[in-house]
Amino acid sequence: MKWMSGMLVLLITFVTACSSSSTNTAKNSEAEKGMKKDPEVVSKPIDPYGPFDKTVTISIAQQLPPGDAMLPPGNTVEDNVMTRFYEKSLNIKFNREWNAVTGEPYDQKVMLAIASRKIPDAMKVNEEQLRTMVKAGLLEDITDVYNKYASPNIKRLHNDLAGGKALKTATFDNKLYGIPNISIEGDAVTVLFLRKDWLDKLKLPEPTTMDDITKIAKAFIDNKMGGEGTIGLTGPNTPELANEKGNRTHGFDPVFSSYRSFPRHWVKDDAGKVTYGSIQSQTKDALAVLRKMYADGIIDKEFFLRKDPNELFLSGKNGMFFGPWWMAWTSLANGFKTDPNQVWKAYAAPVDKSGKFVTHLQAVSREYLVIRKGYEHPEALVKGVNLKIGIDRQAKEVPQALADQYKNEIKTTSISNTLDIFRVVTDDINAVTNRRNALLGAMNKTVDPASLDGEIAPMYNILSKYIDDTTVLKYYPKVIGDGFTMSDMAGPLAYIVGGAPMAKGYEGVQSLLYIPTETMKSRWANLSKLENETFLKIIIGEAPLDSFDSFVTEWRKLGGDTIIKEVEDMIKK
Template sequence: MKMKKRSAVAVGVAGMMLIAACSDNNTQEPKKESDGQPAQTAVDPYRLPKPVDVKIVKAVLPDLKLPQGDTVENNLFSRHTAEKTNINFKLMWYASGQDYEQKYKLAIASNDLPDALIVDEKTFRSMAEGGQIEDLSKAYETYASPQLKEYYAATNNKALEKATIGGKLMALPNIVPLADSYALAWVRQDWLEKLGLKPPQKLDDLAAIAKAFIENDPDGNGKADTVGITGNNSTLASGSYTGGHDFKAVFNALGAFPGIWHKDKAGKLVYGSTTPEAKQAIAKVREWYAAGLIDKEFALRKNPDELVVGGRAGIFFGAWWAPWSPLGDAIKTNPKADWKPYLLSDANGQYNATMVPVSASFLVAKKGFAHPEALVVNLNFNTRFLRTPTDDDKKLDQTYVSMLPLDLTIDYPDTVNRKHDMLKQALEGKLSPDKLTPEMKGHYDRWQRDLSNHGANPGDWSAPYAYQFGAGAIVGKKVNEVFPVFTSSTKTMEKRWANLQKLETETFFKIVLGEQPLDAFDKFVQDWKSQGGDTIAQEIEAELK
């Protein structure tokens, strides 16, 4: 579909920011009666003046368990929200996983919509083009809380820009943590120390470590059963988001940014999987696989986590949050396993990262919904509840926080770095623990429990370890951050993208596994361009003008 030009977006966002600047805290003082005009009632960004019903749908965990007497529609969080905001959420239906996705897509196609819905960017723009969603500009201008505005402003208003079409705010966007971009090499530190090896800085360092892990029996069981580096059987590199066990870190270290549309050094629009640097990265992974440094079964292995959890692998690529999964289970299996993350540089010592889009989820209101302000008030409330909860908020059992209605992640883009710094200062005695946010105080307490009895409860270990060491591998690094310039869809992408992605995946795997020569990459690029890639590039360039 056709996105509006940036000038229109900028005008819309500038207008909203001007109004925000004129009203610092959005809790407006009542206007005095003048010239016969009645006084206006003050606006409370956290509570509507009268009760409002909002029909929603909800994705829930397949193994969801609630306190006795609670339901998905009527539970401690929905009741708390209704009491505090005057918003009563009415559940049309709920589902899990693929069932949810299928049901909500059918609802959109048949226009059988709830009053509010959270969708991805492609769906958001399609619904806007189809006239299915309501303009939220006035609701945002009137009701957005100072806290919500502050978070959006921290993105340089790029989040609001992504949700603005034709100068109108057509959705409330989430904010994606930038730390989710970075692909880290997680390495068994205890094995490094046992073999007298230094931590890796570059790709060749990691290859040497993998070789040593395979050949020198780091687990001491007397068997040649150790895997160097794990792999992912569905993708070599996952694009802007860092997936588990893929080789995005290798691509980035060689200046390649696969899976995204970005500007190259000359300012030209390119698809990152088709560049000469991408070919170099594939050559490197092919070289490692041929040398036996990568799990020889990776293309067939259904779950590479099992190698990490079972203590057979010494290296895998993953995000800062890997201590939750798979390392939580790995520590449960072997509390003595010591995993440390490393950001790998290129040959010149420069770090590169394929960055996540600023927003990926969009809260929309059905066209004609009479109370779009309810969406803003609810987002204000949820954001305050999760970031700066009141004493009443703190009384709720956070085990069931996923039951917050219309939960959209809003936080600073660099929130992971901030939380790392906060926790580190507290652990070093530079910040009193009672000055921590409720979330980080919880992680501080968990870490103290783990220090006193490491491994007794892996749940105590994962989160504080992720913020200390996963985030710690990122904080303070000067990184060449390459952002995607286009994350939506075009007419040709609707028809051709699935086939182009299949061509990419199959070719890359065949080259790495030695089933095709490295130069098959050049044929892939030619075919990719002729089968729709060039047309898509032209469409994107037209959208970006």
């Protein structure tokens, strides 16, 4: 990865220096041609889901799914059910300039394309790549095109629901240079899942504080609620004990947050100065608590060695773990196969000393669909995104014929969504709470079930017919007996039970920056290794608590202070 980081530094310098080259002259000439629109086409009312009168061709960079997840029989990367769908529905054809497996191989090719200034008409990039391309003058300003062609559904998601936060990340000098994804905020919130049946059997009060969690976990262990070897609290099986990306399972993030510590985040200290969350003094306080819990046997003694911590609650050995709301939908649902009598509940715990539930958040956007400067039909990309996101979100404004066509021709196959250039994963930023409220409103007769969106309407049908308790996640054999799956049963309860802690309100803390600075590109691997090893050793007792102070000194000396200054400079821009 070091050579990639170094290359990107060189690319920024190279492409910026070349921005006034003869290539730009050619691009400008092409842009002028693109401005000569057919008056008849321009004068037509704009249909965000309508096909073009004449075939529009887009050259793209094609991401490929990893591993063996490829194509259904009779399909190729160049010609498949997905490409044929967009050709029939929008009259759009694709030319692939190059393919690469998603992740590092794809990022390498993006960097080479930037260096050569030979980018396709459309491609997906991350925030760092977006900034580089904007600085180099490689991208089309799509402000007017977005305003004119974006569907009501897209604008509602970006503006009404996300408050323009995602669009802001793709806007430079008041010009929009890409279509951003929108991450669900609730996916970043890590809550406490607990075996409510065990809690009730022991006649213990529900948890709120860190002390409550410790006492309950000890009671579970002492009373062997999961048999011999009962585990109190699971831990992460990754080097990072907390993270900045969201969708974190089994991490200690809520413990740190309850002390207002935010490892791996860029935050402001009490004096208003930028700092790194992992070196805050309150991080040492949180490590002290985790260290004692581990020493007392509350935390799984082998958490850092386990391949899959889920196995502990799936086997009935564990009754408490931290995770995102959707674990009630997936992992916990599978636990009923082992023990159909288990009952789970989610809690906004632990709270901080003021009684507030605090959590870190994730980046609002991580992926962008960008358009080459001078491309004649930037509106084609917007219309493609309109259709894909409209179908994914089951927006009622999407023509039924198109939704049915997609369902019949694509949903029935095993084709990977990775192959869809228009797929920029976008949802209601507050999807968890809003869908939870809608489901409960329909149950309570305050919301018309007919108004429910396409994702949760089927969930309401299950809720209203089978579910008699919306406060806990438990097994309903009749649901399965009637031919539904565990996921069908757990889906609505994931929103209602897993989403309950968020419905009570929380304080969300966003990192000031989510992309690397120049020094981070060469130093971050070593700094992260130092952090991960120090924190783990402190918790499991292989290093004294005061080694945290030595870590902070070493971190600063190895480039941390320089990085803090770079972060300050970047967030000012």
